Amino acid sequence: MNEEFLNRLRAAVGAANVLTDGDLSAWEQDWRKRTRGKALAVVRPGSTEEVAAVVRACAESGTPLVPQGGNTGLVVGGVPDESGREIVLSLTRLNKVRGIDPANLTMTVDAGCVLQNLQQAAEQAGLLFPLSLAAEGSCTIGGNLATNAGGTQVLRYGNTRELCLGLEVVTAQGEVWSGLSGLRKDNTGYDLRDLFIGSEGTLGVITGATMKLYPLPAATLTAWAAVPSLEAAVKLLGLAQKHLGAGLTGFEVMGQFALALVDKHYPQLRVPLFREFPYCVLLENSDTESEEHARGAFERLLETALEDGCVADAVVAENIAQAHGLWHIRESIPLAQAEEGLNIKHDISLPVSRIPTYCAETDALLQKEIPGVRLVNFGHLGDGNLHYNVQAPEGGDMKAFLREHEERVNTLVYDQVKRFDGSISAEHGIGGLKVGKLPEYKSKVAIGMMQALKKALDPKDILNPGRVVPR
Amino acid sequence: MNEEFLNRLRAAVGAANVLTDGDLSAWEQDWRKRTRGKALAVVRPGSTEEVAAVVRACAESGTPLVPQGGNTGLVVGGVPDESGREIVLSLTRLNKVRGIDPANLTMTVDAGCVLQNLQQAAEQAGLLFPLSLAAEGSCTIGGNLATNAGGTQVLRYGNTRELCLGLEVVTAQGEVWSGLSGLRKDNTGYDLRDLFIGSEGTLGVITGATMKLYPLPAATLTAWAAVPSLEAAVKLLGLAQKHLGAGLTGFEVMGQFALALVDKHYPQLRVPLFREFPYCVLLENSDTESEEHARGAFERLLETALEDGCVADAVVAENIAQAHGLWHIRESIPLAQAEEGLNIKHDISLPVSRIPTYCAETDALLQKEIPGVRLVNFGHLGDGNLHYNVQAPEGGDMKAFLREHEERVNTLVYDQVKRFDGSISAEHGIGGLKVGKLPEYKSKVAIGMMQALKKALDPKDILNPGRVVPR
Structure with missing residues (x-):
């Protein structure tokens, strides 16, 4: 059965692009090395049509697939689980800039383009593509879109969502939706684009996008x-x-x-x-x-x-x-805190006006809970986004600290976030890492709608199953 | 049966707020007077909970409802049909500014607030709410959101979609989703907000919103x-x-x-x-x-x-x-063209770079089709949005012109829009007026997804049925 399926994949994308042997850790392990899964195969299509053929093969055989870009995600949303049943659908061979339209201030690109290459392509055309984040040398725009990545210029230019005008998506049925609009206004029905953006590969596979460009600043x-x-x-x-x-x-x-x-x-x-x-x-x-x-x-x-x-x-x-x-x-700062030892990371957002009180209260609660605890607090204040990280007291055993305190610290920090009308994931997403937390911190009505939407667009539950949407 | 249902509505919102007699044309007729429907009742709830109670009554009895704000829409999306079966759910009694948060640059408001009142409330707080359009003296923010309204400042501040951070929505089941986030970053699952924005009341009833504010410019x-x-x-x-x-x-x-x-x-x-x-x-x-x-x-x-x-x-x-x-x-310009007589209106968008060629070609095609035809071409070029309106040749019989040419002119203009990768509705929406055109100008895959989403969130098809989504 598996062999028949794999042969179908080989026929679709070429045998050289269906990896089943050797060291697949580059695709099976997440960037922060929290998880090591096992893929049935790593499949590397070279075109949108090949992506569609792979998804159709998965749909017909009921094989789950995990879309993957640069594999730099921080919430275990782009690597296979340990079952050996899931394939990794790697988009990195889709790496062409399809076109730049300077008068329209847009760029249409393949999903597998590396972010830094897009910044450079824009600059060569005398324009600015403002998305910028730590992983830009290896993350892909498809991954940025699937996770609605943030970064350092959100204050002015918005998240990846706000930079996108149109998408090309392969649906769970293996059809191609060509929504590569270069339009700044289009009110002809539901906003499918924004539904796919941030859905972390659970509703469709993004294969291309039309992104906004800006004039380069003079200084x-x-x-x-x-x-x-x-x-x-x-x-x-x-x-x-x-x-x-x-x-x-x-x-x-x-x-x-x-x-x-x-x-x-x-x-x-x-x-x-x-x-x-x-x-x-x-x-x-x-x-x-x-x-x-x-x-x-x-x-x-x-x-x-x-x-x-x-x-x-x-x-x-x-x-x-x-x-x-x-x-x-x-x-x-992230590297320095890694040098200092293990810590408990958070990626929270709050209304900007409430940040001072949030930090004062939460700092105090943490000190009370773990005397001597140290806070590595930094982030994009303009967006209300803090990386509110918790480091062990000086000289303590860091592994023991994590083992003893991680769960309690997370609960304390997130409960406070909830009290202050914030979000437990500002820019990193939910993936597999935080999906278990969602029912505590998101309303039942919202989760119910998410489940209904997932079922509507991916009724066989083959697209990144178990991630983002609580079951 | 109807009387029992009406009594339930009266119990929910007060008898004075269930209108069934007298002149209901303010709610039954659309702003451009294209259609005059017949409502089973006009229901005017005074709170989110009352909206939810009305929707629950509709869901249980299978009564379709049409949400309505200021009734200034241009595509017959907010008035009842002629069946006498639909109720109009008027949101105008929900008209409070719930709060302004200057440090967070946000304003949380009821859906029925008139746009101009929100502009003034922001200005009184020393801030700018930049949404601005012709109907601002009577349109409501809920209607702006439901139709993703555009206007004159989209170039800088975006459509209504880009100005919204969070929504409160009553679902088709009569539950309340409290998504009134004042957050600029929140990646905890699917983008429900943007799915409701622009869905013209077919997926849920917007009852409140948190909107972005900006510093007032110095000049x-x-x-x-x-x-x-x-x-x-x-x-x-x-x-x-x-x-x-x-x-x-x-x-x-x-x-x-x-x-x-x-x-x-x-x-x-x-x-x-x-x-x-x-x-x-x-x-x-x-x-x-x-x-x-x-x-x-x-x-x-x-x-x-x-x-x-x-x-x-x-x-x-x-x-x-x-x-x-x-x-x-x-x-x-719109008033002057009305003075001149009837014309055929369009609200199209195109990639900015393609507008000159689009107009040159389409102008020529129209002249060839109807010698002497006059083009009232104006719009928001910065957004690629043209009101490309077609006026009868000078001195001609205008009613006859419309009767003979409207369908052909629409087809010609929209076919050209399709060729140039544009949209047949840039900022006005689809409503009942353009829903029949959608299958010709939107991809089958996109329409299929819209139908699936509609069915997922409104399985009984009670929310503004027949509008936006082709059946």
């Missing part, structure tokens, strides 16, 4: 501000939005302990202004006019903020190297 | 430019996007005949620069800094465009009165 400046409190950081955000408008393309907050870890493990990065202040903020200003204009706007903003007291001290990068240096500090 | 300037061709207008758009970035909040194109009609019927409006040029463009620049800065940016843009040849002549409004005057000309 981009970066500033670093020390703030006396999270309340002050929120106030600074409001001032920056007022002064810079859409020029504000980045607003990252970093707690003192997060920066202390960078300072400890990467002293050569020379973290500025963090010793005396509980939080620092990294601001980015993208200007359509000139560097001079950007600098003037930044200076007026920071003067106002200093007078107002919501900024204690600040520096503006003098040149691109300094700007990269400041961003590099921000981006080194 | 808003308006310019009027005559352009030698549509190609030049597209080029000017690209230059304006490059120079002004997100400052570009309006880019409206108006054909010479459209402006000639305004000049003919409202000579006091003094339309500038239209006699020698085939198209004029209205540009709006919203600046976070100052009027002086806005004026400088506009002047640099227009100088570049004049040198480049894509602008032939231009004026910048000197003050707010002049700016309003220019906008008033643009907004008077």
Whole structure:
């Protein structure tokens, strides 16, 4: 039976693109090495039609499939389970830029294109594709769309969802929906595009997309501000939005302990202004006019903020190297915390206005629960998104800490998120990792609708089964 | 049976809010007076719970219902049919602003709030709610959401969809989904919000929403430019996007005949620069800094465009009165064409880059089909959205023109839209008016998915049945 099915796959995509032997860990293991599954096969179609043929073979034989892009997901949503029954449908051979339309400010691409390649393709056309995140060198746009990835420029340009105008999708029946619209307005029925975006491969397989492009800014400046409190950081955000408008393309907050870890493990990065202040903020200003204009706007903003007291001290990068240096500090926080040892990671979002109280209360509850616990708190404050990570007390046994506390810490953090009307997954998704948590933190009505939609579009439950939608 | 059902409604919302007698034309007739239906009753609940009770009564008795806001829709999607079986569920008593959160830049409101009241509530809080369209004095935000309304600032702020962060919805089963998130990032499952937005009341009844707000700009300037061709207008758009970035909040194109009609019927409006040029463009620049800065940016843009040849002549409004005057000309086009007589209206969108060729080809095809036909072509060029309206030849019998040509003209215009990868409904929706056209202009796969989704969420087909989704 399996052999007959595999032969059908081989006929569809070529025998060389149906992998069943050898080391398949690149496809079977998730990026954070939380899980190692076992695939019936790794199938690598080379065209949309081949994807459709594979899905039809799966539909007819009832074989479950897991769509996979760059396999950089953080919630175990793109690797097979341990049953050996699931195939991995790898999209990475679909890697062409189909076309760029500068007058329409759009780019139509295959799902398997690596994000960084798309940034470069846009730049070569004199335009900006603003999606940017840590995994950009290996993640694919199909994966970005399937998980509605966020990143560092959401404040200005939105999540991946907001950057997408149209999709090409292979349905659970193996039909092709050609929805590659380059339209900014289209009210001819239900919003199928946004239903597939963020569904993590459980409703259809994204094979292509039309994405928005933007003019390249004339200048981009970066500033670093020390703030006396999270309340002050929120106030600074409001001032920056007022002064810079859409020029504000980045607003990252970093707690003192997060920066202390960078300072400890990467002293050569020379973290500025963090010793005396509980939080620092990294601001980015993208200007359509000139560097001079950007600098003037930044200076007026920071003067106002200093007078107002919501900024204690600040520096503006003098040149691109300094700007990269400041961003590099921000981006080194995850690595520095890994150097420090295991920790309990969260990717939460909250209404921006409620973040200061959330953190004050939750910090205190965690200290009470685990005296000496250390918080690596940082994230995209402009989007209300915090990576609120919990590190063991200094010198403690980290493995024991995780074993003893992970479940309780998650419950405490997520219960607080619920109290403050937040989300337990801001930008990473649900996958297999958090699907068990969903019934506690999402309404029964919402989950009921999700189940109904899943059943409507994938009645045989062959697309990434068990992920995202609680059973 | 009917009486028993009506008594249940009276018990749910109060007898005074179940209208069955007298003149119900305000609810039964659509705004453009294309259709006059007959309602079993007009039901006016005063709270979300009352909406849920009404929907439960409908679900249990199998009574179809038509949700209705300000009844300003243009595609016969919010009025009952002639059967006398459908109730109108009017949301206008749900008209409270539930709260404004300035630090989070959000506003949570009842679905029945009139759009203009929300603009004013935001402004009183020192903030901007940027949704703006002709019917804003009477349309409701629930209707805007149900139809994903567009308007004049989509270029910068997006359609209603892009302005919404969360919804409260009564499902077809009469349950309440409380999805009033003030979150800019939330990846905890399927995007239910965007599925309801634009579904025109066929999947659920929107009762509340959390909408995005923005800082008020420091200055808003308006310019009027005559352009030698549509190609030049597209080029000017690209230059304006490059120079002004997100400052570009309006880019409206108006054909010479459209402006000639305004000049003919409202000579006091003094339309500038239209006699020698085939198209004029209205540009709006919203600046976070100052009027002086806005004026400088506009002047640099227009100088570049004049040198480049894509602008032939231009004026910048000197003050707010002049700016309003220019906008008033643009907004008077629909009235001027009504003064001129009946015409065949279209609300199409295309990739911006393809608009010049689309218009050249389609203009010629129409002239060939109906010699002397006149085109009232205007719209939101920045969004690729044209109101490409077809007026009878001068002096002809207009009723006869419509009778003889409407169907053929629609087919010609829409077939061309299909050839150019456009949409037959950019911002007005499908409703009952265009649902019959959908199978010709939307893919079978897409319609199949729409039908499956409708069946999944509204299995008894009680919510606005027959609208949007072809049967």
